[in-house]
Amino acid sequence: xxxxxxxxxxxxxxxxxxxxxxxxxxxxxxxxxxxxxxxxxxxxxxxxxxxxxxxxxxxxxxxxxxxxxxxxxxxxxxxxxxxxxxxxxxxxxxxxxxxxxxxxxxxxxxxxxxxxxxxxxxxxxxxxxxxxxxxxxxxxxxxxxxxxxxxxxxxxxxxxxx
Numbered sequence: 001x002x003x004x005x006x007x008x009x010x011x012x013x014x015x016x017x018x019x020x021x022x023x024x025x026x027x028x029x030x031x032x033x034x035x036x037x038x039x040x041x042x043x044x045x046x047x048x049x050x051x052x053x054x055x056x057x058x059x060x061x062x063x064x065x066x067x068x069x070x071x072x073x074x075x076x077x078x079x080x081x082x083x084x085x086x087x088x089x090x091x092x093x094x095x096x097x098x099x100x101x102x103x104x105x106x107x108x109x110x111x112x113x114x115x116x117x118x119x120x121x122x123x124x125x126x127x128x129x130x131x132x133x134x135x136x137x138x139x140x141x142x143x144x145x146x147x148x149x150x151x152x153x154x155x156x157x158x159x160x161x162x
Contacts, residue, residue, distance in 0.1 A: 010111060013131045014103060020138030021099040023159050024054075025092060027145045030158040033088045040151055045078055047148050050141045051091045052081035057137060058098035061130055064118040065105035072119045099138075106131055 028036070028051070036047035056079060063069045085091060114128035125133075149155075 008111060009114060009128060010106070010109070013128070013135065014106065016135035017099065017103060017131075017138065020135050020142065021096065024095065024138055024142050024145070026158045026161060027142055027149070028088065028092050028095070030154065030156070030161070031088070031145065031149060033086065035148065035152050035154075036088055036091070037086050038148070038152070040148070045080065047145055048081045048086050048091055049079060050144055051095050052085050053079040054138060054141055055091075055094045055098035058095075058102040058134070061118075061120070061134060062098075062102045062105040064120065064130075065102075065109060065127065069119050072121055075121050102134065 028047075031047060036051075039046045060069065060072070064072075081091075085094075109127055114131075115126050117124040117126055118130060120130060149158075
């Protein structure tokens with residue numbers, strides 16, 4: 001971690017995203033398909049919804065970094081996963097693949113281009129800011145997954161496993 005703190009802006013961002021992705025994979029590995037599919041209170045988003053959103057946003061930003069963002073959707077409420085997304089192994093792979101796609105697209109960006117703006121659902125933002133948010137986005141949803149775990153009685157600290 002100290003290397004990430006001392007590294008340049010891009011390296012620090014990449015390290016943060018990789019760390020968040022790794023912790024998320026540990027969270028997901030500790031959860032059952034049933035736990036991930038459960039919607040607390042009947043209305044809350046389930047774990048699969050959170051994973052689906054993270055993968056979708058990772059790919060949206062990767063497209064913007066490549067210059068092929070397409071139509072940027074207007075925020076219209078919380079993202080829900082389709083029913084055919086309810087498989088833990090497939091969701092974990094999709095998330096991992098989307099992180100790799102994001103980091104691969106980011107690798108083509110120069111340090112000088114971190115101030116260049118790209119389109120996002122929240123308006124145009126500098127690449128460096130967007131990529132900093134991506135690490136926070138992963139950790140934000142990791143916290144939600146941790147909460148889902150505790151609702152189901154799993155109070156173990158899974159980040160230290162494996």
